Amino acid sequence: MNTVHIVIDGKDLDVKAGKNVLDCALDSGIYIPHLCHHPDLVPAESCRMCIVQAEGRIVSSCALTAEDGMSITTNNEEIKRMRILALELLLTAHPEDCTTCPKYGNCELQMLIQYIGPTTGRLKMRTKGIKTEDRNPLFVHDMNRCVLCGRCIRACGELRGVGALVYQKKDIEVYVGTLHNKLLIDADCRFCGACAEVCPTGAIRDKISLAEEGRTKEDGAIPCKFACPAHTDIPRYIRYVREGKHEEAVAVIREKLPFPKVLGHICTHVCEINCRRKEVNQAMSIRDIKRYAAEHDTGSLWKGKGKQLPSSGKKVCVIGGGPTGLTAAYYLRKQGHDVTLKEAMPDVGGMLVYGIPAYRLPRQVVAEEALLIIDTGIHIETNVRVKKPLDLLKEFDAILIAIGGHAGVRLPIEGNSLQGVILNTDFLRNASMGVSTGIGKKVIVLGGGNVAFDCARTAKRLGAVEVQVACLETGETMLADDEEIEGAQEEGIKVYPGSTFEQITGSIFVTGVDFMKVKSFSFDENRRAIIEKEPDSGWHIKADTVIFAVGQRPDLSAEAGLELGRGNCVVVNEKSASTKLPGVFAAGDVVYGTKSVVEAIAAGRSAASEVDHYLGGDGDISEILAPVEDLDNAIPQAGYIGPCPSFGSLRRAKAVLTDAETRRSNFLPVDYGIKPEDISGESQRCLQCDLRLKIRSPRRWVDYTEQREAR
Ligand code: FES
Secondary structure, X not given: OOEEEEEEOOXXXXXXXXXXXXXXXXXXXXXXXOOOOOOOOOOOOOOOOOEEEEOOEEEEHHHOEOOOOEEEEOOOHHHHHHHHHHHHHHXXXXXXXXXXXXXXXXOHHHHHHHHHOOOOOOOOOOOOOOOOEOOOOOEEEOHHHOOOOOHHHHHHHHHOOOOOEEEEEEOOEEEEEEHHHOOHHHHOOOOOOHHHHHOOOOOEEEOOOOOOOOOOHHHHHOHHHHHOOOOOOHHHHHHHHHOOOHHHHHHHHHOOOOOHHHHHHHOOOHHHHOOOHHHHOOOOOHHHHHHHHHHOOOOOOOOOOOOOOOOOOOEEEEEOOOHHHHHHHHHHHHOOOEEEEEOOOOOOOOHHHHOOOOOOOOHHHHHHHHHHHHOOOOEEEOOOOOOOHHHHHHOOOEEEEOOOOOEEOOOOOEOOOOEOEEEHHHHHHHHHHOOOOOOOOEEEEXXXXXXXXXXXXXXXXXXXXXXXXXXXXXXHHOOOOHHHHHHHHHOOOEXXXXXXXXXXXXXXXXXXXXXXXXXXXXXXXXXXXXXEEOOOOOEEEEOOEEEEOOOEEOOOOHHHOOOEOHHHOXXXXXXXXXXXXXXXXXXXXXXXXXXXXXXXXXXXXXXXXXXXXXXXXXXXXXXXXXXXXXXXXXXXXXXXXXXXXXXXXXXXXXXXXXOHHHHOOOOOOOEEEEOHHHHHHHHHOOOOHHHHHHOOOOOOHHHOHHHHHHO
């Protein structure tokens, strides 16, 4: 490194040639007050807070290049006087309402006032009177608080290459706005948040504070990643997909879970519900992007790579080969344990195979990803039902029960045992295995979740002529995903939300179901349903088959020797996944009842960490598969996103669906994901919310403890 020798306040420093004096001082532990300067932005020299004396002149240190032999004084009476004057000038048009300002306690201007000293009162104050702009999504522009430091304009222009923000003028007041005062969406803003990130005063700020109670700033800034139960780094893999780097994208996903392709098909994508792009127009199509990457990945970055610790000499038995069990087995194997997985059914996959219909999740997708797990060296025993898991402790050092919830729930209503009444789990399992399901031609499914719609759509494909779904929840509160409900309706399935199930009619065989209309429906604190019915609203639907799809529970009896709680679930310590019996763990649906596949996978991963701990490991199951980002060199390159005309109006790409007429008679895939020609455009829509977290924090005087103590 080319260095020069300078002296700041009597301190000898060897600093990088070409660096400005302000950064030299700050990096050497010497604080010089500053406001318009930011470590990731080119100096603008607009605030004059950073003045120093060098070679007999008073100059801005942010614009002064360090030269060999230079001697600098950062503070004396003249500098102090000039700084106070500069600060007073800044404050003449700034509201004096610190305590009610949303940026209170986090405002760089406020901190600067505290450092330099009281300043108000000498110069005539004025009010800018610029209307706060809150019509934009995500950000508020409150230009009365702007001190014209220009950070936002430099961040938007030089750092991001977008250039949506410019200086504007109203009468005598200069403020930051957009060309012709357009709304951000019309000014080609990319909503990356860099402006809010660098704004020192709260003139540009997030509409909802990122670090709300219970979540960190990172969680708030990247809500998709926070919402994902596996916390996959979504903006990062979308960026890779945009660049056509599918290997890298899948490596990012595989750092958190071993089922990218499965989830690319059927994930409930809570990430999309929380996607910030939704505030601009439509959420990103995150699941389809993941699927596209997984379908175009060769595995060159992760196959046979990643963590594999040497043998620990410990033996673990995982009971249940669903998403939780397979995931746990995978990570336990990587931690060096000898893993045996026992599965009651002929194939591993659990609900991925015996619950979710093949038209949503093709069997070969599950088989392919399960095989990759098994090939890490896991002993698989299928068609093995473990009735007394505790007996396995004689042979294994630890056991993990991950048998899911494969027993359907029969509601206690009249007629619930008539011939023609079927449980969801039995029905879907039989349909999946190609054995007789026992359904007739007129089917009513009772329940409103995704499983209910799986049952209904499967019944249709098996030849039922009339299929109807009824549930207690009203339209907006129905538990199934919108796409499932719409897909079913397109296939000719009728849906009756807001209906109570009064009784199943018939003497030996089902003849129909009596319903009433729900006036209101809620749960009390004990999760008991409180239902108010509309008087005289009863009606009847004829049917020969009724499928209960009102939940699933673990298929466990007292014989298992485990403590069972609500819904027949295994009682565990929530944090450690351990039961009261040493060496016995449980995770997934068997613990909490039915949740999504991605939650089951996340549960398997965290249980693996706990079991590893118990077996003497460090519990650290993290691994690096994707290229490590060089953050120092990533800025500004990675953060330079460039302009994108009409960015805010770009529409979400649609997946290719088979038409309803064709699909309702077979189990071929319904959804083929995003078209190759659309993937670049869709990944381009991402706001890249994570980039703002890579912007360095400004240096605050309170961080320079030596000087603070000397003041
Ligand atoms: Fe140097 Fe503002 S002029 S920090």
